[in-house]
Amino acid sequence: MGEKKLMLGNEAIARGLYEAGVKVSSAYPGTPSTEISEYLVQYKDDVYCEWAPNEKVAAEVAFGASVAGVRSFAAMKMVGFNVAADPMYSAAYAGVGRGMVLTVADDPGLYSSQNEQDTRAVCRAAQIPVLEPSDSQEAKDMTKLAYEISEKYDKPVVIRTTTRLAHSQGLVELLSREEVEDKPYEKNIAKNVMLPANAIRRHVIVEDMMEKLAKDACDMPELNKMEIRDTKVGFITSGIPYLYVREAMPEASTLKLGMVHPLPMDLIREFAEKVDRVIVFEELMPVIEEQVKAAGIECDGKNIFTKLGEYSANMIRTNLLGQELKADPAAGIPNRPPILCPGCPHRSTFWVLKKLKLHVAGDIGCYTLGAVAPLSTIETCLCMGSSISSLHGMGKAKGADYLKNWVCVIGDSTFMHTGVNSLMNMVYNQSTGTVIILDNRITGMTGHQDNPATGKTLMGDTVSAIDFEKFCHGIGIENVFTVNAYDQAAMTETIKREVKEEHLSVIVAKAPCALIPEARTKKKCVALPDKCIHCGACTKPGCPALSRKADGSIAIDPTQCNGCGLCRQLCKFGAIEEVE
């Protein structure tokens, strides 16, 4: 027995990658997948790890490394898998050299995402096998199994996690690293070049291989476990929902699927014959249920349990067993939504946009919180990079005059991710408009990862940082201005001037994220009660460090304030000063 350690699901996957002898990993941060890379880099002597600018790049890096003959890996959240879908649909045809595995993290319950899509459905369409662990130990074990399956069936394999698995800790037994020999590269154009003539033949192999895997998976007890207990009810389930079944109905029989695509249908049929009633218990889409029904097996599922959000053991107790639970939340409790941090530079930029009464096309990052009161400035947000293209579309729909009332905002990491394509489109198709890059020198929302504009890599190397001004000049934009995000006067003047112009301009609103070491100062803002007239102007942008005392005067929490100076600039009475 190896040493046992309490590990997050994501940490366990990283450990599994290490033990499986993986040599190359590429990822773009996305909650809840981010920590995999952050834990994996502790093994950097054995595993090359990087942050890619986006998930498509990460998947392609993994494909290249696999073709070159080493075990490779990429990680992303489920919406990132859409970005990587293009290479992955074709990688499913080309297959692998050495094993290639992706972790794709779903987010039932929308803890930190813009939709509730189900990766299993995407992988079904792409004909990519999917494994789904239930706890940290399985996350590690299945990571290793995924490489065996990838190599045996010549397929990239996806490990699907959810937020609950990724961010739960469980005990994991540590084993040593398996050294996997590199596979010598073989030139094989028919396999690795997806020309139509090659792809049409590969498609035949894809279908055969998935059929074979579905059959073989009926005899993979380390993945698909039939546990016959009381036979009145049998649950077909997988992942975290399996644990809810065990909690609520420990006496019930279960078929626990570790492989959720392709489904081991013969095993499912065998299970269904052994129990009186089959219930499919799966979060999000009825991916398993629909296939079970299509195979002519009677079952319940989404007629009892929702397609929305996370499941729980109580859901079985109420919806299935009809128990009444006496545990109601207290009524009338104010929500506590997430907010921009004290001293966040984005707050300062949004305050200017709000004052100027501009409409704002937004993007994905901390700054999406600019849509929330009291700022309430962002009016559209779809996905990574969409702000710039949306602004362009508005201009093409309504003309340059219309764009004088709009700007778009995009973070530095999001700009690197896919914003660059959209900006090139604006140049190429002769857009006017004002693009604001909220450059806080880090990928913020996911917990501070480096990106091509920060000058540091995941491995800890210092590299040349992409310079936004030079980049924009390079693609032909003349009007590029870098402004200190905290400087209300300069920011107001620049934005006011640029939106009026009928040309394309980029404003880089620059100031480091208030939480990173670069931003640390000894400065604090303090309120001077003698000068305060209790107008509350300083509190309007919603900095959490500021509050009103009972008499209406301002208190600034010194443990939260980072001395950004926004409140000081908003006070017309000199009642706030900065001190060192």
Next chain:
Amino acid sequence: MKTRNIMIVGVGGQGTLIASRILGGIATTAGYDVKVSEVHGMAQRGGSVVTFVRYGDEVAEPIVEPGCADVLIAFERLEAKRYAHYLKPDGVLILNDVRIDPMPVVIGAAEYPEGIVEEIEKDHTVYKADATAIAMELGNPRCFNVVILGMAARHMDYAVEDWYKVIERTVKPKTIEINKKAFDAGYALAE
């Protein structure tokens, strides 16, 4: 042993993650099966956060269901109210008795409820302290979370020495001493 259910609730950025790591660590030391479920990402930006810690002979699900918590550790009063229904009838609330206004209250769209502690005390035993003030006196307001853990330790089954060991393993080396002091302060409070 029957599974014990502990919850830590608070405001994103208050240090619930470190507290849950210490709780998870102490249960592991005792040789139990342990599961800890945390919140990362968007909710950490000043939002309401909840962490579940479960330990026992064999733990299935990683979350605590409403009505099942043995101990609810709340880092803020409103959050205690939000999650009080997770407590078992004989469950105990350990409360950092401070008020942090959420944005809807700050901007006047909602009111901060009054009488939270009195309300919960009708049904449950409540141990409360202004741990933030205690931590401030000790010289680091951020270690209030360990003061609260010290209070909670009275309702769990581990020796003080074991807590020290886990604190040493979990917190930044520079802050080990102050965190031990914080733990002692909390432990003494619950006497």
